[in-house]
Amino acid sequence: MSLPFDPETITSDDIGEKVARLDMEHEAAIEHVREICTEVGFGIPVEFSPSELLNEKVDADRDPFYVLGACNPAMADRALDESADIGALFPCNIIVREVEPGVQEIYHVSIMRIARMVGMAPDNQAWAEIIADTGDIADEAFSRLQEDD
DSSP, X not given: OOOSSOGGGOOTTTTTOEEEEEOSOHHHHHHHHHHHHHHXXXXXXXXXXXXXXXXXXXXXXXXXXXXXXXXXXXXXXXXXXXXXXXXXXXXXXXXXXXXXXXXXEEEEOOXXXXXXXXXSSOOSHHXXXXXXXXXXXXXXXXXXXXXXX
């Protein structure tokens, strides 16, 4: 199967990639990111630790890695009105991963942008507004995270 685009040409802006680093312990960073997400309008209906699961199930010896599944219900509702398929990508994940002891990397990509790129969402004005609005919320969250760095 070939991709409908050349992955080498995709930029971080194309996928709404956001990255921040926090100088704090892993558990404190998870709580901090959760608080900021809530402040900017994301709820966290799902969260889990892939590293704990893999370390337990297959003795993977993974460094701390945590996923916060963020959701803004109003945005999710608008997105589902435009494309029910987007639900397969819900919630929007924010990763907290330890890159060295006491240093966490916070990572996020825009499922709204990626869904449009791969044809799961329409190429129309309503979807462009959803991308802009969800991007504004993510920008605010990462702006606040960067202030703490």
